[in-house]
Amino acid sequence: MRITILTVPECPNVPVVRERITQALDGRAAVIDLVEVSEEGEAARWGMTGSPTVLLDGIDPFRILDAPPSVSCRLYRDTDGRTDGAPSVQALREASMPQAAEGQDCCEATDLLDPTGRAGRGRxxxxxxxxxxxxxxxxxxxxxxxxxxxxxxxxxxxxxxxxxxxxxxxxxxxxxxxxxxxxxxxxxxYPFSAAETRHQVRLANGVSVSSMCAIDALGISAMLGQDLTVSSTDPVDAQPVTVSFTGGAATWEPAEAVVFVGRREGEGPAAAVCCDALNFFASQGSAEQWQSTHPEVRGEIVSQARATRIGQQTFGPLLQNG
The missing domain is CATH 1.10.10 (Arc Repressor Mutant, subunit A)
Known part of the structure; x- marks a missing residue:
């Protein structure tokens, strides 16, 4: 996690917010940056609506709708209605540890899908x-x-x-x-790759693009709002796997195809730790065979419906406004 504190020079509340952030993290790792902002134009570029403004991975979780950019002092309101010059420890703790929304399958295997969905923060x-x-x-x-x-x-x-x-x-x-x-x-x-991959997507406009992984490919129809065909191959025997989206409905061939969702140990961007471990397989047996020969990859085999939901939930919102 990267935490950015936007502040005017010599803001008296910066030491307070830094101490509260440390308490809220409670030993969890985070990169903390302090950025001084002096002009409103710069405040607008950063999304600063008063000093101090706290960004968690680039997002202000305490932002008030329609609040204008500002280099004035900022006040935060606690749940009991009191105002303070910095978010409370509890508010920071809750903001930095988002909970998965109930019923979202994409979060059921959060540790595996952290890179895909940026640890629940979305793409x-x-x-x-x-x-x-x-x-x-x-x-x-x-x-x-x-x-x-x-x-x-x-x-x-x-x-x-x-x-x-x-x-x-x-x-x-x-x-x-x-x-x-x-x-x-x-x-x-994400979800597109500039280099050719095993996951090819033919769009309704006739354009063909490569996708980073199986999950990315399954999210493109929802992202673009158009019909398309995904063509991939089973990593074990190169058997073709296709998924056709028509009116939002997916048709899989072969009918018994599945998706393996996994990641390699270590940290890093999704392209490095999980994209090559999210693949289509022509059958459950083929996926199990691949899994048994790749002990360095942690993961699970998921159904067509669940894989499609993960892709749609991860990439569907990317081109939405607001």
Whole structure:
């Protein structure tokens, strides 16, 4: 988790909020950044609505709807109605330990799906600092052309937030909304991959794109709101597996196909720790065979319905406004 404290210079409440954050974390690991903001234009770019503003992985969990950018002092209201210059320890603890919504299958195996859904934080970038604008522009370009956009094409989009495309892309990469190569070019923007993968998606507009993994592929129809066909292969024997989405309904071939959902040990972006471990298999037996020969991958075999729900819940909201 990355915690960013946005503050005006010499804000008296910064020591208070830092101490409360430490108490709320209770030993859990987190990167804490302190960013000084002096002008309202800069406050608008960061999503700061007063000092101090606390961002958890780029999101202000205490934001008041329609609150304007501000470099004035910020007040927080406790559950008992009292105001304070910093969020309470309890409020910070609850905000930094989100609970899965009841009935969401994508959270039933949270430890396995942490990279896929950014530890329950979702794959839709925050609206602040132009992150969502650029993320959505990248995804729409992929869906329209099948190719990754050049950074120059994103400059006008990033400029709406007063930033350069390079700055926004670097932050999106850092927070694992997409991945960049050493030269700053986009390698992947979940669910799409710039490099060819075993998971090919044929869109209704005739465009073909590669998907990062089976779960990503299953979420694209809901994200774009269009019919499509996913074509993949079983990693064991290369048997074809196809999933056709028509009017939101999925048809699988072969009918007994399943999906393995897993991840490798260690931390890192989804592209590194789990994308190659989320695959289609032509049968339960084939998936079990692959699982037995890959002890380094923790995971489970899931049904067609559950795999589809995970994909839809993870990627369906990415192009939504608001």
């Amino acid at each position: 839709r970038a925050p609206a602040e600092r132009g992150l969502r604008l650029v993320q959505q522009a990248v995804l729409r370009h992929f869906a329209t052309t099948g190719r990754v956009p050049e950074a120059a094409l994103l400059e006008a989009v990033a400029a709406q937030a007063g930033r350069s495309a390079g700055e926004v892309l670097a932050e999106l990469d850092h927070e694992d909304f997409l991945t960049l190569d050493a030269s700053g070019r986009i390698k992947a923007a």
